[in-house]
Amino acid sequence: MAFLTPALEDYLEGILILKEEKGIVRVKDLAHLLKVKASSVTESLKKLKELELIDQEKYGYIELTQAGINIAKEIREKHAVLKNFLVNLLGVNEETAEKDACSMEHYLSDETLNKLINFLNSFASEKEGTALGEKLKKLSLLNLGMKGIVRKITAVGVLKRRLLDMGFVRGEEIEVINVAPLGDPIEVLIKGSQVSLRKDEAEKILVEVIP
Amino acid sequence: MEAKIALAGNPNSGKTTIFNLLCGTKEKVGNWPGTTVEKKEGILEYRGKRFRVVDLPGVYSLSAYSIDERIARDFLVNEKPDLVVAIVDATNIERNLFLVSQLLEMGVNLLIDLNMMDIVSSKGINIDTEKLSKLLNVDIVETVANRGIGIDELKGRIFKNLSERKNLIPLRIDYGIEMEEAIEKIETILKENYETALPGRVVAIKLLEKDPDFIKSIEGKPFFNEINVIIEETEKRIEKTYGEDIESFSIERRYAFLKGLARECVKKGRSETASLSDKLDKILLNKVLGLPLFLFFMYLLFYLVFSIGNPLADLIDAGFASLGDYLRIIFEKQAFPNWATSLLLDGILAGVGSVLVFLPNIALLFLGISILEDSGYLARAAFLMDKIMHTLGLHGKSFIPLLIGFGCNVPAIMATRTLESRKDRLLTILIIPLMSCSARLPVYVLFANAFFPRYQGLVVFSLYLIGILLALFVAKVAKNIFFKEEVTPFVMELPPYRIPTLRNVLLQMWIRSFLFIKRAGTVIASAVIIIWALSSLPPGVEYASQNSIIGRIGSILAPVFKPAGFGNWQASVALLFGIVAKETVIGTLGTLYGEETLRTTLREVFTPLSAYAFLLMTLIYIPCIATIATIKKETNLKWAMVTTLYSLVLGWLVSVLFYQIGKVL
Numbered sequence: 019m020a021f022l023t024p025a026l027e028d029y030l031e032g033i034l035i036l037k038e039e040k041g042i043v044r045v046k047d048l049a050h051l052l053k054v055k056a057s058s059v060t061e062s063l064k065k066l067k068e069l070e071l072i073d074q075e076k077y078g079y080i081e082l083t084q085a086g087i088n089i090a091k092e093i094r095e096k097h098a099v100l101k102n103f104l105v106n107l108l109g110v111n112e113e114t115a116e117k118d119a120c121s122m123e124h125y126l127s128d129e130t131l132n133k134l135i136n137f138l139n140s141f142a143s144e145k146e147g148t149a150l151g152e153k154l155k156k157l158s159l160l161n162l163g164m165k166g167i168v169r170k171i172t173a174v175g176v177l178k179r180r181l182l183d184m185g186f187v188r189g190e191e192i193e194v195i196n197v198a199p200l201g202d203p204i205e206v207l208i209k210g211s212q213v214s215l216r217k218d219e220a221e222k223i224l225v226e227v228i229p
Numbered sequence: 230m231e232a233k234i235a236l237a238g239n240p241n242s243g244k245t246t247i248f249n250l251l252c253g254t255k256e257k258v259g260n261w262p263g264t265t266v267e268k269k270e271g272i273l274e275y276r277g278k279r280f281r282v283v284d285l286p287g288v289y290s291l292s293a294y295s296i297d298e299r300i301a302r303d304f305l306v307n308e309k310p311d312l313v314v315a316i317v318d319a320t321n322i323e324r325n326l327f328l329v330s331q332l333l334e335m336g337v338n339l340l341i342d343l344n345m346m347d348i349v350s351s352k353g354i355n356i357d358t359e360k361l362s363k364l365l366n367v368d369i370v371e372t373v374a375n376r377g378i379g380i381d382e383l384k385g386r387i388f389k390n391l392s393e394r395k396n397l398i399p400l401r402i403d404y405g406i407e408m409e410e411a412i413e414k415i416e417t418i419l420k421e422n423y424e425t426a427l428p429g430r431v432v433a434i435k436l437l438e439k440d441p442d443f444i445k446s447i448e449g450k451p452f453f454n455e456i457n458v459i460i461e462e463t464e465k466r467i468e469k470t471y472g473e474d475i476e477s478f479s480i481e482r483r484y485a486f487l488k489g490l491a492r493e494c495v496k497k498g499r500s501e502t503a504s505l506s507d508k509l510d511k512i513l514l515n516k517v518l519g520l521p522l523f524l525f526f527m528y529l530l531f532y533l534v535f536s537i538g539n540p541l542a543d544l545i546d547a548g549f550a551s552l553g554d555y556l557r558i559i560f561e562k563q564a565f566p567n568w569a570t571s572l573l574l575d576g577i578l579a580g581v582g583s584v585l586v587f588l589p590n591i592a593l594l595f596l597g598i599s600i601l602e603d604s605g606y607l608a609r610a611a612f613l614m615d616k617i618m619h620t621l622g623l624h625g626k627s628f629i630p631l632l633i634g635f636g637c638n639v640p641a642i643m644a645t646r647t648l649e650s651r652k653d654r655l656l657t658i659l660i661i662p663l664m665s666c667s668a669r670l671p672v673y674v675l676f677a678n679a680f681f682p683r684y685q686g687l688v689v690f691s692l693y694l695i696g697i698l699l700a701l702f703v704a705k706v707a708k709n710i711f712f713k714e715e716v717t718p719f720v721m722e723l724p725p726y727r728i729p730t731l732r733n734v735l736l737q738m739w740i741r742s743f744l745f746i747k748r749a750g751t752v753i754a755s756a757v758i759i760i761w762a763l764s765s766l767p768p769g770v771e772y773a774s775q776n777s778i779i780g781r782i783g784s785i786l787a788p789v790f791k792p793a794g795f796g797n798w799q800a801s802v803a804l805l806f807g808i809v810a811k812e813t814v815i816g817t818l819g820t821l822y823g824e825e826t827l828r829t830t831l832r833e834v835f836t837p838l839s840a841y842a843f844l845l846m847t848l849i850y851i852p853c854i855a856t857i858a859t860i861k862k863e864t865n866l867k868w869a870m871v872t873t874l875y876s877l878v879l880g881w882l883v884s885v886l887f888y889q890i891g892k893v894l
């Protein structure tokens with residue numbers, strides 16, 4: 019994804035945020051969110067369309083393609099991790115952290131991101147109760163339709179190996195898509211497949227909830 | 230020697246379909262040695278050449294935590310197939326390639342079959358096969374197995390692959406500096422000291438992941454300590470940098486590699502609208518509708534297997550009876566000696582008949598089960614029922630076999646093959662005989678009618694209920710005795726709904742029916758013949774009378790049942806015959822006490838108390854011979870014995886306890 023300029027990445031992220039907030043994305047709102055002129059929005063959107071990252075349907079609503087969604091989510095994750103790092107570990111004030119995260123996110127490699135996440139995780143598990151630690155939730159506690167990112171597997175032995183083999187690895191997005199009528203087991207979507215697990219198994223997967 | 234081909238792949242990737250297409254009906258079904266896991270082998274014929282094809286169990290990985298994975302791994306290591314065809318569900322490349330990447334690391338000669346290409350295109354996913362092939366350095370074929378598309382191409386590539394010499398270079402995944410250093414060190418130690426069947430790098434990785442099998446294989450060797458130190462150091466290093474153990478870390482790295490690979494070669498379609506499968510799930514797994522719909526489907530299954538199957542079975546039964554009558558007349562005209570007529574008709578013909586009579590139920594059951602399985606609903610059924618079944622110590626998938634058990638225990642035991650874990654499967658098999666099958670119903674009804682005319686329904690119902698309660702009890706106890714250590718994760722994929730193919734369904738029906746006859750048929754038939762012999766010997770006695778061998782055995786056994794209130798030889802003989810088939814209990818009592826006056830005679834011989842004790846015995850004791858034979862063939866002699874013995878002891882205990890307590894009250 020090296021071909022995207024930071025500005026274009028910001029657009030993708032913005033579209034994702036609006037889409038999740040309002041359900042539809044209009045040029046006007048996007049311009050407002052990113053604090054730019056509507057004309058420059060239109061221009062950037064054209065580029066994104068050429069890259070097949072968005073679809074612009076009639077009435078001017080903007081939709082992300084699957085590829086677009088993937089990239090946008092990645093950027094947002096980076097953003098969240100960076101902000102978390104800046105605010106909770108370095109004590110940068112919220113507003114500055116937001117701005118810095120916004121510019122840093124575009125230049126962060128996957129490797130650094132992963133190490134940063136690991137660092138934050140180990141930090142969180144050392145100091146129970148720090149921001150990220152509080153954010154981690156057992157998968158079994160997620161309600162229907164909630165999404166999260168896998169942060170830790172606390173299972174051992176056979177269960178742990180099975181979960182890992184089936185793609186429950188750190189950083190993976192997970193969504194609760196069904197709950198059995200009797201409340202257990204639950205069904206989740208992970209790595210493109212639908213997997214059912216008992217609640218006492220889901221308890222051993224810690225996720226960071228995506229709001 | 231024919232070349233050996235192994236099929237490997239994730240569950241639900243289409244492996245069975247492809248295996249069937251490659252081998253036609255030329256397949257041999259057995260068990261992997263020493264296990265209850267099914268092994269399928271077949272012959273692929275192509276351009277006048279024959280290849281032996283082995284279907285490996287469907288697995289997600291080659292770690293040795295489940296028996297399936299161990300079988301697959303051992304086969305690859307020990308039997309060294311000439312070619313492994315990896316079946317990949319192309320709609321989910323990343324997850325499916327996990328297994329493939331392990332195979333490639335092992336350096337096996339591999340051919341990838343990207344299956345489900347129809348769904349790939351309908352989802353608008355674009356796969357750059359050429360690039361993938363180049364990056365992984367393997368040949369790739371695309372297929373749509375359920376419609377047979379691409380299978381000829383697949384055969385051709387298999388043929389081509391096996392007729393040329395290749396220089397195989399194992400895949401190398403970069404595990405990051407910490408692990409790579411350790412791998413290199415361990416590899417060097419291994420190279421100097423130890424001959425490994427697998428590439429040293431794979432062994433090193435497995436050792437670092439602390440794979441129990443690999444650790445065991447070098448334990449006690451002089452270089453073990455040296456390697457152990459490296460493992461521990463690396464563990465600490467990785468723990469410190471990444472906050473994780475090596476196993477998780479290496480899997481993460483592997484998935485990271487695959488994610489990159491997918492990013493290069495797979496272009497996802499436009500943002501997906503909810504697929505048909507998701508919509509179906511909204512209804513079929515619905516909080517309100519899910520269970521009623523499930524029960525409705527179960528009703529349909531039960532109806533199919535028994536309401537349609539039983540009349541057919543009766544037809545076969547009647548057919549054999551009239552054939553017997555017809556032959557009897559002919560034999561009499563030919564002045565055959567009596568014993569020969571009896572041997573041929575009451576022994577052999579009846580024996581064959583008692584096997585064939587199961588066929589309609591079994592064929593229809595597998596018609597139903599393979600529709601449920603192929604459509605993807607079977608996994609949902611387990612999902613819906615697991616809460617209840619798990620509370621009882623069983624698995625969601627145990628429900629269907631237990632339900633079928635109320636119709637007939639034999640197909641029920643065959644239906645347990647949908648349970649993947651050995652523990653869940655054996656536990657289910659152990660308690661199936663406690664489900665009152667339809668053959669026991671006539672016995673219940675006769676006695677209830679004779680002794681409790683006003684409470685018939687209640688009496689029959691109580692017996693069904695007691696069976697279920699005892700089953701729960703037995704499951705609890707057996708779990709503690711036999712399977713204390715075994716934990717099996719429930720984690721299971723729910724495959725997308727698909728329309729089953731007629732070919733698969735019919736093939737399943739045929740294979741299962743054939744297997745039943747082949748495996749259990751001889752045992753059942755011989756048992757019938759043995760019982761015939763016991764009833765007819767010594768020569769000249771009246772069939773099954775007190776002087777026949779079986780009558781004498783009955784007389785010896787009778788005192789054993791005295792504490793249960795039915796210590797007469799006739800009851801014992803009836804129970805002995807009941808082992809052949811439970812409904813014969815009535816027939817035998819009829820013969821021994823006289824058909825016309827059976828009810829009144831019974832009332833003279835039994836009290837209501839001892840009658841109910843007798844019914845309890847009928848419910849619990851030894852499953853019928855067909856059930857035992859099926860258990861033996863589906864598992865092994867040990868479990869057939871365990872079932873026979875526990876049920877006998879339990880039956881005796883329960884009926885004696887009931888009678889004695891009842892007498893006091």
Ligand SMILES: Nc1nc2c(ncn2[C@@H]2O[C@H](COP(=O)(O)OP(=O)(O)O)[C@@H](O)[C@H]2O)c(=O)[nH]1
Pocket residue numbers: 238239240241242243244245246247287344345346347348372373374375376602603604727728729730733
């Ligand atoms: N649409 C589609 N369905 C397929 C294809 N191959 C197999 N199936 C279906 O997928 C289901 C599972 O296939 P099966 O061979 O039993 O998978 P296995 O679990 O890997 O043995 C069955 O309903 C098949 O009919 C394919 O290429 N396209």
